[in-house]
Amino acid sequence: MVARTDRPTVATDDRIRALLASMTPAEKVGQMTQVELGSITPAEVAERAIGSVLSGGGGNPGDGSVGAWRDGVDSFVAASRRSRLGIPILYGTDAVHGHNNVVGATIFPHNIGLGATGDADLVRQVARAAALETAATGARWSFAPCLAVPQDIRWGRTYEGFSQEPTVVAALGRAAVEGWHGEHLPVDGVLACAKHYVGEGAMEWGTAGSHRQPWIDWWDGWGPDWLIDQGDIRITDEEMREVHLAPFVAAIEAGALTVMACYGTWHGRRLHADRYLLTDVLKGELGFAGFVVSDWMALEQIDADYPTAVERAIGAGVDMVMVPFNHERFIGTTLQLLDDGRLTVERVDDAVVRILRAKAAIGLLDDSPPPAVSAEVIGCDEHRSLARRAAAQSTVILSNASALPIGPATTVLAAGEALDDVGIACGGWTISWEGSPGPITPGRTMLDGLRSALGTDRVDYERDGRFGAVRAPVGVVTVHELPYVEGGGDRADLSVPGEQIDVVRRVRDHVDRLVVLVVSGRPLLLDDVLEDADAVVACWLPGTEADGIVDVLTGRVPASGSLPVSWPRSAAQVAGRTGSVSEPAAWPIGHRAGDRPAMTATGGP
Ligand code: BGC
Numbered sequence: 001m002v003a004r005t006d007r008p009t010v011a012t013d014d015r016i017r018a019l020l021a022s023m024t025p026a027e028k029v030g031q032m033t034q035v036e037l038g039s040i041t042p043a044e045v046a047e048r049a050i051g052s053v054l055s056g057g058g059g060n061p062g063d064g065s066v067g068a069w070r071d072g073v074d075s076f077v078a079a080s081r082r083s084r085l086g087i088p089i090l091y092g093t094d095a096v097h098g099h100n101n102v103v104g105a106t107i108f109p110h111n112i113g114l115g116a117t118g119d120a121d122l123v124r125q126v127a128r129a130a131a132l133e134t135a136a137t138g139a140r141w142s143f144a145p146c147l148a149v150p151q152d153i154r155w156g157r158t159y160e161g162f163s164q165e166p167t168v169v170a171a172l173g174r175a176a177v178e179g180w181h182g183e184h185l186p187v188d189g190v191l192a193c194a195k196h197y198v199g200e201g202a203m204e205w206g207t208a209g210s211h212r213q214p215w216i217d218w219w220d221g222w223g224p225d226w227l228i229d230q231g232d233i234r235i236t237d238e239e240m241r242e243v244h245l246a247p248f249v250a251a252i253e254a255g256a257l258t259v260m261a262c263y264g265t266w267h268g269r270r271l272h273a274d275r276y277l278l279t280d281v282l283k284g285e286l287g288f289a290g291f292v293v294s295d296w297m298a299l300e301q302i303d304a305d306y307p308t309a310v311e312r313a314i315g316a317g318v319d320m321v322m323v324p325f326n327h328e329r330f331i332g333t334t335l336q337l338l339d340d341g342r343l344t345v346e347r348v349d350d351a352v353v354r355i356l357r358a359k360a361a362i363g364l365l366d367d368s369p370p371p372a373v374s375a376e377v378i379g380c381d382e383h384r385s386l387a388r389r390a391a392a393q394s395t396v397i398l399s400n401a402s403a404l405p406i407g408p409a410t411t412v413l414a415a416g417e418a419l420d421d422v423g424i425a426c427g428g429w430t431i432s433w434e435g436s437p438g439p440i441t442p443g444r445t446m447l448d449g450l451r452s453a454l455g456t457d458r459v460d461y462e463r464d465g466r467f468g469a470v471r472a473p474v475g476v477v478t479v480h481e482l483p484y485v486e487g488g489g490d491r492a493d494l495s496v497p498g499e500q501i502d503v504v505r506r507v508r509d510h511v512d513r514l515v516v517l518v519v520s521g522r523p524l525l526l527d528d529v530l531e532d533a534d535a536v537v538a539c540w541l542p543g544t545e546a547d548g549i550v551d552v553l554t555g556r557v558p559a560s561g562s563l564p565v566s567w568p569r570s571a572a573q574v575a576g577r578t579g580s581v582s583e584p585a586a587w588p589i590g591h592r593a594g595d596r597p598a599m600t601a602t603g604g605p
């Protein structure tokens with residue numbers, strides 16, 4: 001067991017050193033091992049002194065219900081407490097916009113929407129609420145926030161970044177870390193994970209493919225259409241620091257104790273094996289005292305020879321390896337590398353100390369676990385109203401020729417698949433890894449919001465916009481992207497599909513003023529829609545409380561959101577990185593219709 005003290009305290013570095021001194025090499029390597037929940041049993045976790053178990057996107061214990069989550073996580077944690085040294089595992093999950101694997105959890109807007117709010121206080125509250133819902137299932141580590149600074153919106157992970165502007169990402173990233181940790185980290189805090197270190201927002205179009213190494217046979221038939229994700233970053237050290245490192249500096253200042261490395265390469269050098277960035281810069285210059293976790297199966301990409309890959313990653317500064325499947329191979333390989341002197345005991349000890357330090361900070365080395373956070377917080381009214389406010393504040397009115405706000409007694413013809421679809425409003429990383437359309441979890445759609453605000457009999461909804469002879473003063477129609485995740489969302493063509501434009505045109509003929517809502521993870525090319533629209537509104541991926549968008553449409557909540565990324569006019573412009581194409585954007589970063597241009601992050605201490 002962990003050494004007992006009279007009262008529960010946060011373990012000190014001395015205590016960690018004492019623990020380290022009593023560990024066998026296998027127990028040390030066990031702590032450095034993170035396994036996906038379906039690939040290990042609680043008994044093995046105890047036997048091998050495993051450091052962490054994770055749920056990837058959609059990787060749920062049991063049937064994914066709250067009860068199954070609590071039981072599932074608890075069985076691993078309890079088993080780890082029964083291991084020889086009793087060091088509890090850290091249970092990690094991708095709670096990237098709320099505890100998004102869990103049916104019934106509150107789903108907040110994806111980061112790009114939070115970026116549009118520019119409101120650090122709000123982001124802190126959102127992260128706190130997500131932390132409580134996560135902790136309520138027993139997980140104490142979230143792989144969030146993503147601190148990408150996306151420069152090319154064709155990238156499928158654009159929506160995971162707050163903004164194209166590093167100062168905004170830094171301010172909101174800092175607030176997110178503060179929210180995840182909360183004021184009582186050992187009691188109800190959830191460790192944040194600043195990811196993906198570093199530079200991913202600058203990946204070069206057409207360079208994707210690090211996941212398609214010839215020796216990795218399990219990628220066969222999967223991901224051949226990825227175009228930029230996991231690609232090569234071709235920027236100078238100066239740009240790397242000024243644009244992409246800056247948010248990590250802020251997150252570390254805010255107390256982040258875990259950092260996830262980035263797939264892909266910098267001028268062809270694998271980021272997971274980059275000693276300069278992982279050790280010299282992060283742990284040296286920035287003084288990061290926590291630990292670096294590798295990304296899902298990222299080590300396999302480093303070298304065809306697995307021992308060489310492990311040697312290079314850990315040697316470069318990776319402390320915990322998200323294996324995630326074959327932990328026996330990882331543990332055996334690492335022990336052999338130690339025996340052979342290809343990894344030093346000092347490096348392994350340093351990794352273990354860093355991992356234990358993070359565990360200590362969250363109270364896992366204290367004598368008795370804190371009382372569990374009540375499951376009642378999951379999807380509670382308070383969190384849902386916060387999510388609704390976040391969705392409202394993230395709404396950006398791009399243009400408005402007297403179509404908004406929609407007055408209280410207005411009759412509306414409503415259309416578009418996304419208007420009444422929780423799954424589309426949530427996007428990727430929701431219930432499953434990729435997300436999917438449909439009623440995947442309880443939530444309120446924009447249509448629900450319109451009906452509540454205007455009265456059910458004033459809102460006529462035809463998904464495809466076929467209204468026969470009916471006319472109304474106002475039409476509200478969505479265009480959208482279907483859910484996607486990571487490289488699966490890499491897309492050369494960001495124009496709106498023809499069948500969606502058809503819906504817009506059909507409704508146009510039946511209304512005096514037409515409001516077009518864009519439900520997407522990034523700007524879309526709107527040329528074909530603009531001529532028909534009297535108002536255009538960016539809704540991003542608002543989450544389960546998409547009725548917050550309607551609060552802005554009806555003027556119940558003032559429109560305060562502004563563009564976190566510039567909104568291109570043409571495909572040529574999309575292809576250029578910021579500022580490299582001279583044609584003006586349709587709308588510049590910071591834009592919102594009819595008022596203040598500048599966008600700055602506000603709020604926070
Ligand atoms: C993603 C990470 C995520 C991890 C675990 C990876 O594919 O790049 O963002 O945290 O999987 O699910």
Ligand code: BGC
Pocket residue numbers: 055056057058059296433
């Ligand atoms: C998992 C995700 C993971 C991804 C790796 C998926 O099967 O569910 O969590 O991020 O694979 O790219």
